[in-house]
Amino acid sequence: MGGLVPDVYVAGLLDQLNLRFGPKEAITEMLALQREFKVFSEEHTLEHAFGLLNMAPTDNWAHRRGWYRYLDSLKRRPSDKPPQNGHDRVISALKEHLAADQPVPVHFASHDSGKDDRVKVSRPRAALVYSMQEFLIISLPMTPIQKDRMKRRGKRR
Amino acid sequence: MRTRQSTANGTLAAVHADIARYYAERVRRYGSTPRGVDWTCIASQELRFVQLMKLCDFTVPFSLNDVGCGYGALVGYLAMRHGNAEINYLGIDLIDAMVRRARRLWRAHNWAAFVARKASPRTSDFSVASGIFNVKLDQPRHRWERFVALTLEDMHATSRKGFAVNFMLAQSQSSRDRRSRGLYRSRPEKWIRHCEREFGTSVAILDDYGQQEFTLLARRKYP
Numbered sequence: 001m002g003g004l005v006p007d008v009y010v011a012g013l014l015d016q017l018n019l020r021f022g023p024k025e026a027i028t029e030m031l032a033l034q035r036e037f038k039v040f041s042e043e044h045t046l047e048h049a050f051g052l053l054n055m056a057p058t059d060n061w062a063h064r065r066g067w068y069r070y071l072d073s074l075k076r077r078p079s080d081k082p083p084q085n086g087h088d089r090v091i092s093a094l095k096e097h098l099a100a101d102q103p104v105p106v107h108f109a110s111h112d113s114g115k116d117d118r119v120k121v122s123r124p125r126a127a128l129v130y131s132m133q134e135f136l137i138i139s140l141p142m143t144p145i146q147k148d149r150m151k152r153r154g155k156r157r
Numbered sequence: 158m159r160t161r162q163s164t165a166n167g168t169l170a171a172v173h174a175d176i177a178r179y180y181a182e183r184v185r186r187y188g189s190t191p192r193g194v195d196w197t198c199i200a201s202q203e204l205r206f207v208q209l210m211k212l213c214d215f216t217v218p219f220s221l222n223d224v225g226c227g228y229g230a231l232v233g234y235l236a237m238r239h240g241n242a243e244i245n246y247l248g249i250d251l252i253d254a255m256v257r258r259a260r261r262l263w264r265a266h267n268w269a270a271f272v273a274r275k276a277s278p279r280t281s282d283f284s285v286a287s288g289i290f291n292v293k294l295d296q297p298r299h300r301w302e303r304f305v306a307l308t309l310e311d312m313h314a315t316s317r318k319g320f321a322v323n324f325m326l327a328q329s330q331s332s333r334d335r336r337s338r339g340l341y342r343s344r345p346e347k348w349i350r351h352c353e354r355e356f357g358t359s360v361a362i363l364d365d366y367g368q369q370e371f372t373l374l375a376r377r378k379y380p
Contacts, residue, residue, distance in 0.1 A: 020197075025369055032367020033200045036207055054191065054198030 001142050004066035004073075009057065010142070013067065014108050017055055021106035023133055034098040040091050046071040049091070077141055079119045086119030090138060093121040097136050106136045113141030172304040173275055175294050177251045184228070189258045194227035195292060201368070202287075205323055206234045208363045208372040209285040212321040218243035220281035224312060225289035226250050229259035232269045244268055249277050277315040284312040284320040291325050293341040301341050306351065309375075313356045319376035324348065326369050345371050 001010050021030055033039055039049045047068040050056055057063035071087065079089035097103050107127040111120070122137040180194065187193035196202040213219055223231050226248030235244060248271040250256050256273040263269050272278060289308070293301040312320040327342040349360045352375045359378055364371040 029201065029367045033204060036204055036366075037200055039200060052198065052200045058192065 001066070001070050004070040005057065005063050007144065009063060010110070013057065014110065017108040018106075020053060020055055021108070023105045027103060027105045031098055031103060034095075040094040040098060042088075042091065044091075046074065046087055046090055074119060074140070077113075077117055077119055080121060086141070089119045089121060090140075093136070093138060104134045104136060106138060109137060109139040110142045111139050113143045117141045168300055168303045169275070169307055172296055172300065173251055175296060176292075179292065179294055180227070181252050181254055184252065184254055184258065189228035189262055191230070194230070194255075195288065199230075202230055203234050204366055204368065205287045205372070206231055207238075208366055209287055209321040209323065209374075210235075210239075211363065211372075212285065212319055212374045212376070213283050215239050215242040218245070219283060219318075220245040220279075221247070222277045222279070222281040222284040222312075222315060223248045224277060224284055224286040224308070226259060226271065227255050229263050229269065229271060231285070231287070232259075232263045232266055236266060245281070246270070247272065247277070247279060247281065249274050251275055276311045280315045280317060282316070282318045284316040286312065286320075286322045288323065290322065290341055290343075292339060294339050298341070305341075305348075306355075309348075309352065310355070313352075313358070313375070317377070319358065319374065321372060321374045323370055323372045326364070326371055328369070345373065348373055 001007070005013060020026055033053070037052070038044075039052055044052075050071065051068070056067050074086035074090065075088075077086035079086045081089055081092075084092065094106070097106065104124045109127070119141065120137075120139040122139070124134040124136050126132055127135040127137050183195060184193040191198050191202045194202075196205075213221070221244055223229070223246065227250060229248045232246060232248070235242070235246065246266075246269040248256070248259055248269065250259070250271070250273060253273045256271045259271045263271075277284065286308070290301075290305050296304070309320070309322065312322070324345075325340060325342045327344050345362045345364065349362065352358050352360050352373065356375065357378060358375040361374040361376075362371050363374065366372075
C-alpha cells in the first residue's frame with residue numbers, strides 16, 4: 001500500500017472488509033445500514049463511509065491515518081469505468097450493488113498497480129477457490145513500499 | 158428470612174458489579190467510541206437507535222431516560238437526526254467513568270444530563286436501553302433473566318408512556334458458535350409475554366433491520 005499501511009497489516013485490513021461485506025448476516029447488515037444511512041453515496045467520501053463502519057485499523061492511529069490517505073489517493077487513480085476515478089468507482093459500485101434486493105457479498109482484493117493502476121470491479125463470480133459463493137469483486141491497486149520509494153527517489157533525480 | 162426485595166437487590170448487586178467491571182475496562186481501553194461500549198461501529202450502533210426511537214413521537218416535546226447510556230452516543234444521534242425535536246434527555250449509567258466521559262463529550266447540549274446510578278432517579282415519558290442485555294459475561298442464564306426482568310420492571314415504573322429495549326436473537330442449534338459464549342440471546346415471545354403479563358403494555362417487535370436481534374417497544378395502553 002505504498003507504505004501508508006505497513007505491508008504486514010494489509011491482508012488483515014482486506015480481511016476486515018471481507019468479513020463485514022461477507023455472506024449471510026454480514027451482507028444483510030450492510031444492506032440495512034446502506035438503506036438507513038446511505039453510507040455509500042456521492043455525499044460521503046470513502047474515508048467517511050469506512051470510518052463510520054469502523055473498517056480501518058483500530059489499534060494504531062498512524063495505520064488508520066495511512067489507510068484513510070490510501071483511500072483518498074484513489075481519487076488520483078483511474079478506474080475500469082472512465083471517466084470515474086478509483087475512489088468514486090468504489091463508492092458507485094457499492095451504492096449500486098447495495099441497492100439490489102438480495103446482493104451477493106463483496107470481496108475486496110488487491111492487484112499490482114505497476115501492471116494496472118485502475119480500481120477494478122468485476123461482475124459477481126466465485127472469487128475463492130475454496131468456496132462456491134459468488135462475490136462482487138473490488139480490486140484495489142497497490143504498490144509495495146520499496147517500489148514506491150524507488151519511484152519517488154527516481155523522480156527527485 | 159430473605160424478602161423478595163432483598164433477593165432482588167442481591168441478584169442485581171452481583172450482576173451490576175460484573176457489568177461495571179467489564180465496561181469500565183472497555184471504556185478504559187477504547188475510550189468514547191462504539192468499541193468502548195461493545196458495538197462494531199457508529200453506523201450499527203445508530204441503526205439500533207433508529208429502531209428504539211420509533212417508540213417516540215418527535216412532533217411533540219418529550220422526556221427520555223437512556224438506561225445504560227454509556228458515553229451518551231444517543232445524544233449525538235438525536236442531535237444529528239432530530240435536531241429540531243424538543244427532548245429532555247437523562248442518561249443513566251452504572252459506571253462513573255462513562256458518565257464523566259458523557260458529560261465532557263456532550264457539555265454543549267444543555268438538553269442532555271447524565272447521572273451515575275443503577276436505576277433512573279426520575280420518571281420520564283419514555284425509557285430506552287440499547288444493548289444492555291447482550292453481554293451476560295459469566296452470569297448464569299436464570300440470574301441474567303432475573304436482571305433483565307428487574308430492569309424492565311424499573312423502566313416500566315419510570316416511564317409514563319412506554320419503553321424500548323433490544324435483545325440478541327436466539328440462534329438455531331446449528332449456528333451456535335464460540336462467539337456466542339458470554340452473550341445472552343432470546344426469542345421475542347418470552348419478553349413479549351412478560352411485558353404483557355407483568356405490565357399490561359401493548360408490545361411491538363421490530364426484527365427486520367439487518368441484525369441478528371430484535372427491538373421490543375412496550376407502550377402503556379392508557380398513558
